Amino acid sequence: xxxxxxxxxxxxxxxxxxxxxxxxxxxxxxxxxxxxxxxxxxxxxxxxxxxxxxxxxxxxxxxxxxxxxxxxxxxxxxxxxxxxxxxxxxxxxxxxxxxxxxxxxxxxxxxxxxxxxxxxxxxxxxxxxxxxxxxxxxxxxxxxxxxxxxxxxxxxxxxxxxxxxxxxxxxxxxxxxxxxxxxxxxxxxxxxxxxxxxxxxxxxxxxxxxxxxxxxxxxxxxxxxxxxxxxxxxxxxxxxxxxxxxxxxxxxxxxxxxxxxxxxxxxxxxxxxxxxxxxxxxxxxxxxxxxxxxxxxxxxxxxxxxxxxxxxxxxxxxxxxxxxx
Numbered sequence: 001x002x003x004x005x006x007x008x009x010x011x012x013x014x015x016x017x018x019x020x021x022x023x024x025x026x027x028x029x030x031x032x033x034x035x036x037x038x039x040x041x042x043x044x045x046x047x048x049x050x051x052x053x054x055x056x057x058x059x060x061x062x063x064x065x066x067x068x069x070x071x072x073x074x075x076x077x078x079x080x081x082x083x084x085x086x087x088x089x090x091x092x093x094x095x096x097x098x099x100x101x102x103x104x105x106x107x108x109x110x111x112x113x114x115x116x117x118x119x120x121x122x123x124x125x126x127x128x129x130x131x132x133x134x135x136x137x138x139x140x141x142x143x144x145x146x147x148x149x150x151x152x153x154x155x156x157x158x159x160x161x162x163x164x165x166x167x168x169x170x171x172x173x174x175x176x177x178x179x180x181x182x183x184x185x186x187x188x189x190x191x192x193x194x195x196x197x198x199x200x201x202x203x204x205x206x207x208x209x210x211x212x213x214x215x216x217x218x219x220x221x222x223x224x225x226x227x228x229x230x231x232x233x234x235x236x237x238x239x240x241x242x243x244x245x246x247x248x249x250x251x252x253x254x255x256x257x258x259x260x261x262x263x264x265x266x267x268x269x270x271x272x273x274x275x276x277x278x279x280x281x282x283x284x285x286x287x288x289x290x291x292x293x294x295x296x297x298x299x300x301x302x303x304x305x306x307x308x309x310x311x312x313x314x315x316x317x318x319x320x321x322x323x324x325x
Contacts, residue, residue: 003201008170010197015178032106032131033064039123065104067095085277090118129173137165138176142183149204153211223284228291230259236299241314242306249309249317259293274302
């Protein structure tokens with residue numbers, strides 16, 4: 001099949017000239033632990049933000065053994081700010097499992113890797129490819145986009161990954177890195193087709209992108225975010241929810257002047273001596289006619305005296321609210 005050969009050749013040439021070889025996790029000899037740390041940090045986080053975190057983290061926890069001995073309090077300063085704190089909790093759990101059950105070595109079996117907390121199919125494939133040089137495509141949104149556009153004309157096309165793993169002949173470790181960089185630099189959300197070395201045989205370029213469905217956001221009256229109160233849902237790992245009211249769950253209600261991340265953190269730090277991670281609003285709505293931002297916040301450090309509720313209590317409360325979009 002000639003097109004995969006063209007695809008590989010052009011990608012590899014592009015990667016040789018423009019690949020992001022400066023990234024600290026792109027070194028030739030890298031351990032499975034280092035790959036795992038980078039891949040967990042890179043989940044839903046921009047590369048530019050991860051670089052410093054990754055470097056500082058590995059200076060403090062250079063091996064899986066050192067991480068396995070860390071407490072949450074010791075771990076947090078080297079992770080705080082990346083968000084998605086369940087990832088951090090899973091990192092500590094996985095480190096302990098690798099040390100206690102696998103003698104400090106990450107398994108070389110994909111199914112066994114996927115049993116580790118927070119390790120899915122993509123992360124397992126990345127570890128096997130980048131650390132062990134095994135023949136796996138680390139399939140993520142980057143690979144899906146590039147393969148979908150080049151071969152089928154649109155990024156969400158159904159792609160048979162196993163067929164391409166067999167037909168593509170290049171070293172998968174290098175090919176995975178090349179496609180990831182190419183997706184970031186050229187085949188972006190708004191692709192730079194004029195700079196693309198693949199366009200000669202690219203189905204997306206041939207059809208001028210017409211096969212790729214473009215979702216259009218419905219336009220309506222702008223939500224008055226500046227004037228909105230904040231309903232802060234304080235939780236620990238979305239398993240326990242906290243309320244100042246003892247008898248029935250109720251979110252913490254803050255005024256419009258304190259409806260943003262920094263103000264919410266400051267409020268709980270000064271009033272309750274708690275260190276929080278605050279997410280962007282997950283819902284914008286009206287409660288009894290008042291514009292309201294629904295915001296999740298997680299306790300990272302500190303002791304509280306709040307009543308504890310579960311998800312069902314939160315759902316029951318939400319059903320009782322008069323909420324309109």
